[in-house]
Amino acid sequence: MIPRPFFWLFPLLALIPAVTQAELVRVAVAANFTDASRQLAERFQQDTGHQAIISYGSTGKLYAQILNGAPFDVFLAADEARPSLLEQQGQAVSGSRFTYARGKLVLWSRDANHFDNGPDYLAGGQFQRLAVANPRTAPYGLAAQQVLEGLDLWQPLQARLVRGESIAQTFQFVATGNAETGFVALAQVQAWPQSPGSLWDIPQSLYDPINQQAVLLSRGQDNPAAQAWLTFLASDAARAMIQQAGYDTD
Structure with missing residues (x-):
């Protein structure tokens, strides 16, 4: 069962739909999640007023771009390995990583x-x-x-x-x-x-689980929109949209 994230670092204001000032969050998204993330970004803006600017690519290439200083606030990978490495390398906020979808x-x-x-x-x-x-x-x-x-x-x-x-x-x-x-x-x-x-x-017994993890990058730790995006991604509304798109969430 995929654990729900423990957002000890996210301010409670991120849970409030209405915001006093709209912010931008730049999100690096694994290519398989392109269509789902577009729909989520629209709902996110409606609910919070913040805007998600999304860049797509393979998980490995996005990981390399982050290491080379690409200006992303949040990383939605298609695996667990790269977000975990970014934590270990000091490029992501410890404790912010969680599984947002399981791919099929x-x-x-x-x-x-x-x-x-x-x-x-x-x-x-x-x-x-x-x-x-x-x-x-x-x-x-x-x-x-x-x-x-x-x-x-x-x-x-x-x-x-x-x-x-x-x-x-x-x-x-x-x-x-x-x-x-x-x-x-x-x-x-x-x-x-x-x-x-x-x-x-394909039966999922034939391949290792594709646990797709999100993580708050160090660059985005003081960005309210980045924190709000991750809180939204873990919400029941977002999880329902992710399931509808063809993923498991638990």
């Missing part, structure tokens, strides 16, 4: 008749390109690698893998037809406006 990995094709059984399709190899996110920079890519390794297909399929630098780029490979199939986030498929296509909802 799926195998997806935009063609509704492309496959019926995911494992059989992968083992049969009747495709030219299979899209995966880079396991070194994208947690969803690491999860895809774990699935393929569990099916004893990681090495046999190497020549057919097309690697995206983020899960957003990986999804685009499949959505544009540059890859017949790919490992993407369920949330991306749910946000896809066209036919749902072919989908294998």
Whole structure:
């Protein structure tokens, strides 16, 4: 069960919807959470008056940007490792880290008749390109690698893998037809406006939990909007929106 955050450092005023002065919070967001974060940012501004300025990318690249001084106040990663490292490295506020969502990995094709059984399709190899996110920079890519390794297909399929630098780029490979199939986030498929296509909802026993953690960065510790954003992200209203977008929250 995902623990609720312990916001000992957040002022109580952050819980009050109406604010006397609107502030900006700059948020670095893992690419899989793009659509959900846009909806959350709109609700956040309505509820608090603050504005969230969001930048998207792979968790690994955003982490590197933060280490190199990128002006972010909050980091919404797609894993636990990078937020934890930022705490250890003095780049994030200790005690502010919490899991805001648990991601779900799926195998997806935009063609509704492309496959019926995911494992059989992968083992049969009747495709030219299979899209995966880079396991070194994208947690969803690491999860895809774990699935393929569990099916004893990681090495046999190497020549057919097309690697995206983020899960957003990986999804685009499949959505544009540059890859017949790919490992993407369920949330991306749910946000896809066209036919749902072919989908294998991969059992979560085949990959490590994708616990997506948020953390207050040192740069944002005195920013009321940054504190309000994290408080909002842990609220029942935000959690309901996150679940609706295709994630688990407990």
